[in-house]
């Protein structure tokens with residue numbers, strides 16, 4: 023009997039290696055409990071996933087402070103007490119896109135590329151003065167962006183194929199007494215790059231979680247596509 027159990031454990035272990043990183047549920051800070059020294063978090067009620075792919079050698083959206091930055095635009099329709107953002111590269115094979123998720127054309131076209139990935143580094147920024155979804159297409163390009171939070175490496179995330187825990191995760195508690203740290207309705211973007219040496223290339227999964235439902239939340243690579251994405 024023990025031998026059979028051992029065989030099962032080994033088989034499961036091999037399966038998890040073959041299937042890439044296992045991604046745990048995205049837990050919230052809100053209502054977090056500490057039980058016998060272990061943090062217990064309830065998963066975010068609302069989770070939006072974006073499956074993307076950056077072609078090796080592709081042009082970044084911007085070079086900022088010597089870093090090649092890429093952006094994903096997010097419309098947040100209601101004030102939220104907290105927002106969680108995490109990014110993992112490559113996108114884990116164990117996470118399948120649902121019909122509510124955003125899957126980029128490049129992600130589908132390059133699904134055979136299982137070797138490239140990058141050391142993720144993310145920021146979360148809000149555009150100043152854009153309060154209506156209809157204004158996003160015309161105003162996003164010239165908007166001033168304020169950084170709310172950034173993260174390089176999170177020990178909560180699975181390791182990359184290199185074995186290093188270089189994926190990113192951050193949780194932002196809305197501070198309504200500070201306009202630059204409040205999560206209110208508006209246009210946001212997730213900026214990403216690779217902090218250390220190396221290029222941004224390969225597949226990635228970005229997720230945005232909230233402890234409340236965000237009806238009409240939208241994600242798009244081009245700000246002008248956000249209004250259509252919100253109708254999904």
Ligand SMILES: [Ca+2]
Pocket residue numbers: 141142143173174175187188189190217
């Ligand atoms: Ca990193």
